[in-house]
Amino acid sequence: MSGGTFARFRDIVCRIPAGKVATYGQIARLAGMPRCARTVGYAMAGCQDPDLPCHRVVDRFGGTKAAFDAWAPGTQRALLEAEGVVFRPDGTADLETCQWDPSAETQNA
DNA sequence: CCGATGACCAAAC
DNA sequence: TGTTTGGCCATCG
Numbered sequence: 001m002s003g004g005t006f007a008r009f010r011d012i013v014c015r016i017p018a019g020k021v022a023t024y025g026q027i028a029r030l031a032g033m034p035r036c037a038r039t040v041g042y043a044m045a046g047c048q049d050p051d052l053p054c055h056r057v058v059d060r061f062g063g064t065k066a067a068f069d070a071w072a073p074g075t076q077r078a079l080l081e082a083e084g085v086v087f088r089p090d091g092t093a094d095l096e097t098c099q100w101d102p103s104a105e106t107q108n109a
Numbered sequence: 110c111c112g113a114t115g116a117c118c119a120a121a122c
Numbered sequence: 123t124g125t126t127t128g129g130c131c132a133t134c135g
Contacts, residue, residue, distance in 0.1 A: 005130085023117090024116075028130085033130065033131085034118075035117095035129045036117090037118045038116085038129080039130055039131040042115050042132060043116095043133095045116055046115085046133050047132085057116085059117070065116040067115095
């Protein structure tokens with residue numbers, strides 16, 4: 001595993017600050033694989049690591065995935081809201097306000 | 110062991 | 123302008 005692509009995704013997702021959300025494509029892009037967004041989602045689906053804040057990972061529209069709902073109905077949104085993420089009436093996270101900005105990644109874990 | 114799938118995104122026609 | 127296919131990697135059966 002170490003040295004695998006999944007490890008890279010996990011590392012990136014783990015660096016998402018609380019109150020922020022990142023999209024699969026964004027993470028994949030940061031990992032160096034703009035086309036590997038699917039692999040990112042799979043990394044979460046197959047390996048729900050407790051240290052992996054997959055709840056901070058959303059799709060391009062900031063909408064939580066149905067699979068996540070199956071894992072924990074309404075939990076993702078609750079966690080994000082608890083972290084300060086702003087949700088819209090449509091049930092999607094306001095990416096304009098809460099999308100993780102890797103460029104401003106000054107928190108450096 | 111090998112084949113198919115999967116929580117997606119972006120470019121191409 | 124909108125819709126479709128393509129692509130990537132790891133895990134599951």
